[in-house]
Amino acid sequence: MQFVIDHSYLIPLLPLLGALVAGLFGAKYLKGASHLPIWAGVGASAVMAIVLLLGMIGQLHGGSPLEHVVDHVSLVDPHFAHISHWFDWIVAGDDNGAKFSASAGAFLDPLTAVMLSVVCGIGFFITVFAAGYMKGETGYFRFFAYLGLFIFAMTCLVMGDNLIMLYLGWEGVGLCSYLLIGYYYDKPAAREAAKKAFIVNRIGDFGFAIGIFLIFYAFGTVSYFGNGVGTHSGFIEMATNAAQYVQPDRQWALAWIPFCLMLGAFGKSAQFPLYVWLPDAMEGPTPVSALIHAATMVTAGVYMIARLGTLFVGHPAAMITIAVIGSFTALFAATIALKQNDLKKVFAYSTVSQLGYMFVAVAVLSPVAAVFHLVTHAFFKALLFLSSGVVMHATGGELDLTKMSGLKRVLPKTNILMLIGCLALAGFPLLAGFWSKDEIVSAASTKSLVLWAVLLLTSLLTAYYTFRLYFRVFQGPLVMPSAHAGHHDSEQAASEQHSHEHNHEPAVMILPLVVLAIGALFAGVINLPFKAGIPADALGEFLSKSPSFALSLQHAASVYGAENVATAGFGVAGKEEATFNVMPLVIGGAVALLGIGIAYALHLGNRKKGDELAVQLAGPSRAIENKYWVDEIYNALIVAPLRFGGTVLSWLDRFVVDGVVFVVGFFPQLTGYTMKRTVQRGFLQGYALSMLLCTAVILIWVFA
């Protein structure tokens, strides 16, 4: 583990090198082997990440207990917080005045270790899958170069020890997302989706950037922990005692910071009102949807709020806003998912909805639950997307669930994998999603019954839409769409595919799915609410060693009073032995089963009845099918007026501003024109003369 800490720069660097090799040499030399440098780079980073994670876990029981973390922050264990400085990146300003200093460096703590393991680990399996999925594509090398670049940016995002590194990762993943959504560059839909993703994200980044400016303004630093935890030289630590570290006339900035950062988080993590780019992003190749738009990038917003917790927890208004937006998005997106017919779109809205859960978790002061759900969700959502990819591969790019049925006969392995994923997403008892979702719902129920009810209703809808999809696609009589129905990939890939017709489920695609499926089945054990072989709340205990979590808890306790903050939300076991309450689990499981049951009745038991029901509910059904016309509303209220404004300004610029400046502004030119007209001189001489005249006049006037 010491090696990893000493050479942490390798974690982003290796995938970047892989990307450079693939990008520069892929087109000519590597060709169909372009995935190898990426496999090597991402694989090595994944090993390093896992070593770091296991190393830190190994120290868990040797470390000092954290019972008193609430009272005294110095108990933050140095074994779990390593700052590794790579080089000075951007340093500007006065040495003894305002000095802006952003290093390229890493902050390695349990939160980073968990995030890195998810990013590199799941990322690695997705790159393996992609080698099979993208086989024969003309842009094969390009695809893998982008993937390597993405892992580079994402690792910077979760490793960085300051906001500028976070911002680097933030923008970098946005760029890769842009490039990968637009991978099929000749498709206008892909082109527009890519542009939209980048621009909507930029709106969020705008907020994020202003948040950074304000943080620097208030604290004079952008470093998380400065020279180390306990030195009070980083803003995360200073924020726990703002009165002492922020000048009185700059205190006002503190109220704005969480809202600015929140805007960034909502953009990247696709929350209302900035979620609109994510469903469109499904234009990208399916492995991209799995990696970027389900497992890793879109969770960056959750990571940000968990990491910068001390800036948020002290602001009830900000926390309420996050809870409201998160829960609303969860429900809103789930309703849209009810009527989507495109497999990937269903899962896209489902991702938006599940991210909403995570935001609710951080808002109700339970970041552990948020990270827990982030991890389990990464497994099962990646599994679901990649399984859809297998379906897509087999059906020739067809994704409309009304056009297929009973695929379990042709895709037996995928059937099982997809079923596992669907069960996990639906919150079927004992699978990964069941435990993590339950933790969020329970935490929310302690804050507000409305929140609890909304999340439970969303769970019901989730189970329903997931199994509507599953029953329609995999069960029932076999309906296989024609493979000629227009492949999404290039012609070449389509012909390639025909030669592989006999095997829709090659090992290179199925094996990574098996790994993900194991995760979807069992990832819940990392944070069980009771002791079962491994300690209860193991993930929570681990994360509580993260300075971000410990300081957030300390700050929350000082703001709201220690007795009002559930320490378990930050992974710290309460004073009394936590009583394990089985009721929430029973309710959660029952809701999931109910949803699955309804889906069974309408989409497998009696599909005709399901279709009839949709006709009877034509009104709401149409609103949902059109996604509540949100895109159209944005277009009418924001995009079109701005564009119209641009056109009008452009016209004004040409014919009015120009003219006014010309006539009013410059007397010399008027004389110049006059001379040109009257004296018939070339304009150069005219201006030179008028210039001299004017100079003389002005000088006389000034000196006289």
Added chain:
Amino acid sequence: MASTALFLLVVFPFVGAAIAALLKDYGRVWALLVSFLSFVCALVVMLGINGGPVRWGYEPNNPVAFSDIGFGMKLSCDAISGWLALMTSGLFPLVLLATGTKIDSQSNGRFFYAWMLVLLGSILGALVAGDGLLFYFCFELTLVPSLLLIGGWGGLKRKEAAAKFFIYTFAGSIFLLVGLIYLGAKAGSFDITAMTAAAQNPAVVSTHARYWLCLAFLVGFLIKTPVFPLHTWQALTYSESPQTVAAILSAILSKLGTYGLLRLTLPIGFVAGGYNEGILNVVVVLCLISIIYGGLIAWVQKDMARVLAFSSLSHLALCVLAILGQGTIGLQGAVAYMLAHGLSTTALFLIVAAIQDRTGTKDMSQISGLFARMPVLCTLLVIFTMASIGLPITSGFVGEFLSLQGVDLNFGLTVVAIAALGMILGAIYMLNMVARVGFGPLVAPEGADLRDLGAREITALVPIAVAVFALGIAATPVLDSFKHDVVAVRTPLVSTMASAGADAASQANYPHDEGIYFNQAK
């Protein structure tokens, strides 16, 4: 040695231009060679900057001096000038390399190269001038080659464009000249340091006179940069110029505007006491308008050169804002932004030139999906677009972010929020252009020759890309190298004089104040 190199840096291009005009063939090779030699000189000068500026022609051995009127051919190059000169002389050979070979075959092709070298020499002269009149002379001299290059080799409306370009920039310069003469007379010398000291000393220049001086030094540079509403020459000029010339005009010549603001307007008009708050407020508002206005207009343009023109309006207004903020961070950011904007804009114009060479048009409604046939060109287009919109690890990020950070510190939240909207608009119009040109189904005018970039063009663009990343990653040494110089620019020269009175005293209390906080001062 560095001193001699400084002299040669300015002289080489002019001598080279004279010879180029005589050469029948090999104009391009000659111009390349001469501009490259200038680059080498700039490098030597840069290496010679050690603590203080490299100087040539200062007392006692000043070969060209008219002490009666206080004029002398003095060259002075600190790290700010040095980096800009290095960028200018480094980009020139690359631009010449990328210039279409059509010009070589024209009978008057040699004049194209000769005028390009004159342009190079006059820009370098303005950048390293230690004397106000010399600066003015070089600043004005840039007009002649620009005018002839636009008028001689431009597009259909080249005459109109050339005339407008000339009128605007010339008109602004009149005010500059008046200001210079007045201040030179008051100071008894045209030496920039002497003039600055005089302007900052209330005993020499009254507050009232300084107000007018500030305006005189402002207008010319705001036109050159440009800033709303003085920008209307720009789009026409850039779109009607040969695109390689447009690269020079927008990327390098416009920097004389921001450079002048930093070197002259800021210390003469704003630093120390005679603080022209009214003027400052107006300029801040104009800059904010430019950022939004330029961004919105850039979005609806069809001509790629016009998109880049309005994007410059939007981007450089932020640079001006950061300069006027006077904080060290903002000033360092502004200089970095000048370099970053120079690099990415040059490259983008060269790419537009390459597209125009092949398709005969730069109208985005006539071309689409070039990626299919020109992957290298489109990849570079994406890279430089990202540099232009300020993605981290590119040079644009360092400049834009620090500039905004500087604005934040000095003008308050509202101003920075409006200025930062440029980030969103920048992404919108630039990606709109990339999407239209690079992606989607392949469309091109008939007869278009859609070959990808050749070795010549790649050789011209790759060094720029390397510089973009180098500046974006190794930002600290670059920022450090001119920190001392930006501090010198914003530090009052008069504060040591007893006559400065209360103003100096208040300054002394805050020797390292981050700026002026005028929003709080109100």
